[in-house]
Amino acid sequence: ETGVTQSPTHLIKTRGQQVTLRCSSQSGHNTVSWYQQALGQGPQFIFQYYREEENGRGNFPPRFSGLQFPNYSSELNVNALELDDSALYLCASSLRSSSSTDTQYFGPGTRLTVL
Amino acid sequence: ILNVEQSPQSLHVQEGDSTNFTCSFPSSNFYALHWYRWETAKSPEALFVMTLNGDEKKKGRISATLNTKEGYSYLYIKGSQPEDSATYLCAFYQGGKLIFGQGTELSVKP
Numbered sequence: 001e002t003g004v005t006q007s008p009t010h011l012i013k014t015r016g017q018q019v020t021l022r023c024s025s026q027s028g029h030n031t032v033s034w035y036q037q038a039l040g041q042g043p044q045f046i047f048q049y050y051r052e053e054e055n056g057r058g059n060f061p062p063r064f065s066g067l068q069f070p071n072y073s074s075e076l077n078v079n080a081l082e083l084d085d086s087a088l089y090l091c092a093s094s095l096r097s098s099s100s101t102d103t104q105y106f107g108p109g110t111r112l113t114v115l
Numbered sequence: 116i117l118n119v120e121q122s123p124q125s126l127h128v129q130e131g132d133s134t135n136f137t138c139s140f141p142s143s144n145f146y147a148l149h150w151y152r153w154e155t156a157k158s159p160e161a162l163f164v165m166t167l168n169g170d171e172k173k174k175g176r177i178s179a180t181l182n183t184k185e186g187y188s189y190l191y192i193k194g195s196q197p198e199d200s201a202t203y204l205c206a207f208y209q210g211g212k213l214i215f216g217q218g219t220e221l222s223v224k225p
Contacts, residue, residue: 004158033212042119042204042215043159056211090159100146100208101166106159 004093004107012113013081021076021110023091031055031097032074033104034066037088046089049074050097078112086114117141119207121216128195129224135191136219138205142186147208150179150190153218154201162190162203195223 005024013019025032031050035043045058049068063079072093078085088111092104120139128134140148150162163172168183176193192199202220206213 035213035215040217042121042206042217043213045212045214048211058212098211101164103149103161103164104213105161106151108156108158 004091004105006089006091006107006110008110009108010111010113012115014115015081015083017081017114018077018079019081019112021078021089021091021112023074023076023093023107025072025074025093026105029093029095029105030072031094032068032072033092033094034074034076035090035092036060037090037109038084039087043090046076048097055097081114083114086112088112117207117209117214119205119214119216121203121205121219123219124217125220125222127222127224130196132195132223133191133193134195134221135189136203136221138188138190138216140186140188140205140207140214142184144209145183145186145207148181148188149206149208149213150188151204151206152201153204159204190219192221195221197223197225199223 033048034046037043047057052068065077067075088109090109092106094102094104148165151159153159165181170181179190181188202218204218206215
């Protein structure tokens, strides 16, 4: 059973650019959540995708958008990058979208640096 | 705005010491509390999912308790080992998302 993978591992962009981060879910999982972890903070929920539809969103502006594909892999897109977008981006997959007890399995993250 | 607080922020102990840390969360509308262990350069690893008031879970030397009425959970590590060095995160479940505390960074010296 393959775990959650993310690519790339590290990325450096400049302010104003656009970035796409990728995530492959654990086998059998149809729900993917994305989190942003800024330095010194816990991960913050960006949004969740369930069966290719956005299924909940945190307090992030519309320039943060996502996609989920038929194989349940997912992308996080960030437009018009700002310096404050520098963070570790984590994705997590789970079996069901709205079960409080289902474990969310995390990938190792993508470290984004915006210069 | 929901607040999940963890204390202490960091902890340095000697090998063999037992230690514990705290996660505080809103006591209303409780569904579940998740604990994760996160080693540097690895993925966060699920430890426990706690749902019932008075719940106690155990995994080897690590255990956790839950008090939903007063809104806290304790994580205990008995006889800490260097391989326990990691950041321990708790997360409060709300509406499909996890709301994380800032974590407790544990360092165990041999």
